[in-house]
Amino acid sequence: MTENTGPHTAGSEYAEPFLLAVLASGGLDAEYVRGERNTLYRRGENGEEVPVTDFVGGYGSLMLGHNHPEINAYAKELLDGGTPVHAQFSRHPYANDVAAALNRIVQRERGDDESYYAIFANSGAEANEAAMKHAELDRGLRLAALAEEIDGHITEVTVRVADGTAVLPAGSADSVEELAAEVRRRNEAQFARPPLFLVPEGGFHGKLAGSVQLTHNEGYRLPFRALAAQARFVPRDQPGALRKIVEEERAKVLDLTVEGGEVQLVERDFPLFTAFVLEPVLGEGGIHELTPAFAQEVQQVCAETGIPLVIDEIQTGMGRTGTFLAATRLGLKGDYYTLAKSLGGGIAKAAVMLVRRPLYRGQFELAHSSTFAKDSFSCLVALKVLELLEAGDGAVYRTAAERGERMLAMLRAVRDEFPEVVKDVRGRGLMVGLEFHDQSEAAAEPLRQVARSGFFGYFVAGHMLRAHRIRVFPTSSAVNTLRFEPSVYLTDEEIGRLETSLRDVCAIIRDTDGGSLAPVA
Incomplete structure (x- = not known):
């Protein structure tokens, strides 16, 4: 004893x-x-x-x-009323209310009607991990679709060469089977490449196994380098640096098509980057606000290349910089937003990952879960916090x-x-x-x-x-x-x-x- x-x-x-x-x-x-x-x-x-x-x-x-005092009084009321903390795998209307409130606020700040689905978490690092995982799930599904499409094209080309409706170009492989094998061999090498993230130098996004790899400080990151996907860190004060990094890492796969009865070997873009993750104001990196020029370059490059943008508002959000989202002033619009810290009103462990509806993958909800996330207590406290922030x-x-x-x-x-x-x-x-x-x-x-x-x-x-x-x-x-x-x-x-x-x-x-x-x- x-x-x-x-x-x-x-x-x-x-x-x-x-x-x-x-x-x-x-x-x-x-x-x-x-x-x-x-x-x-x-x-x-x-x-x-x-x-x-x-x-x-x-x-x-x-x-x-x-x-x-209002948050504490409300929390006591919830606990005295026996609000359920552990009612997993059931309907959570209070979580939906938080998500709906956040959608209204984010839409107002963005100045559009873009809607977001919500995945709940307990901490900022966990919300970032959820964004990382969802973005990688999305990338993986896009890769699978790309591989299936290319395989279908190879099959189609093989049939057409066999029935004489297409011919191989002069100087290419001796047979369509040989050409198909070479395409598959080269593509396998690309598909085997591990994903990369993009992060501004000085960034910090948590210390969990995945999120720590997005943290620029080597003392936190390098001891765990082997555990998760790696990041390329982008200088914030060098115009064009992001484009240069994207070009250096740009990956291509091969595909076969038929044009004018002749087989063509073509290149297809390969989505190597899972996401660009940033804080509008670098917190642990020394309180550096991103410049409008850097923010604009990030937005443009991500749009041009199809790289999802994750905006980490865990420390900067909830009104801390004078607007609900610190990204508002920079004109940044994210595919994902992560919020935590003040969302819990100083007493609840509340966090959320928002993902833009067109990118959302419903199967993520079965691949990712958290015991304490989306509970009644933390969600209702979060609603009270949002009410206080939006008042007046x-x-x-x-x-x-x-x-x-x-x-x-x-x-x-x-x-x-x-x-x-x-x-x-x-x-x-x-x-x-x-x-x-x-x-x-x-x-x-x-x-x-x-x-x-x-x-x-x-x-x-x-x-x-x-x-x-x-x-x-x-x-x-x-x-x-x-x-x-x-x-x-x-x-x-x-x-x-x-x-x-x-x-x-x-x-x-x-x-x-x-x-x-x-x-x-």
Whole structure:
């Protein structure tokens, strides 16, 4: 029998002990006991609650803040009413309501009547995996149809040569059987090629076996390279780079036709690319918004080549950048959209993959499933979230844009005061980043050590937490960039507290040896 040691197990750490040690090294191993709006509360030395202003926002999951009272009250009502969480393989009208609401919103933002079917999931990474799998299923079915069509043509040509209604061209194979065998041999090599995905450099789409291969950061991707389809990463600042990559990887298969009574060997396009997957604003890659020029090139190339476009709105969507979809401002229109994070209102694990109706493959619903997806609780909470976002003709979206501009203005003022410390400020709405100059060659040895540790942003975040009760984190693939993703209820006072903490950090980097950024052991 295992001894029950109460709410905190005594002795060794068993829950991700390495990560806990990393957090401790940066002074970030705080335990939070309560949250509301943009505030988390940690327990002080005497047991009192210590407020911490939270600019992490659940990595974009808290558009409506911690413990939104309407969402919590509704969740309690659902649970008290015994709403079924496990009623798989049955009718789910609440899921259909979420899908219908999302269709209305997406159609409004796209400015068309394109409709989407929905596959539900528990997390953003799972929604991305669903999009990857559906796109590959679609590609596989198109490949099968192409192979069947070519095989039919080969059979037809063989019959026509045999009955004398078609002849082989001069200088070709000695027999139609030999020509057919060569076509099949060369096509088999092409059909055996593994698929490829296209992703912008700096992209991040999760850490599951498939989605991690779409993540540009090699530290996350390369250890698992053998497990899933690979990606070609496209430079965002090189016009024409996408077209060049597509041309380099362009694949052809051979087909036989008859023209004017003569057999012709023709090339057919082979769909090697499963999809192009992108975030309108690169989150973990350092808060970089795609340029309109790059977005236009992606849209054009995908349309010309028939490559499906998957728009990952998991961190950028739900109004965070001032519109429900961050792709709206860029004019991007996806064949797929993935949504999660704030869709769950900060309490439910809700995610969805939307796929454009003409591309939809119904058999995917039997090939892909998830135990907790599409349940009553998460779907009804998601509906409440959408209701709150859309209320007042989208007042939340306008507030996000206004509050974001106020935060950006403050960050730009800090940059202008400390140009030797702050390299850039960027972002849109309530998804903003501040990038520090690389300090790995700083004159002061303590500052150089912090910068060369690979955890610079985490040490900065630790100082801001200890000294100012401000909670921030760097982006995972660009650790010199701090990310700020608070809720729409961000106040001027909270922005002021962030400003004070950043000015302190910048002064430490500029004026001292930087030793105070690392916690005292």
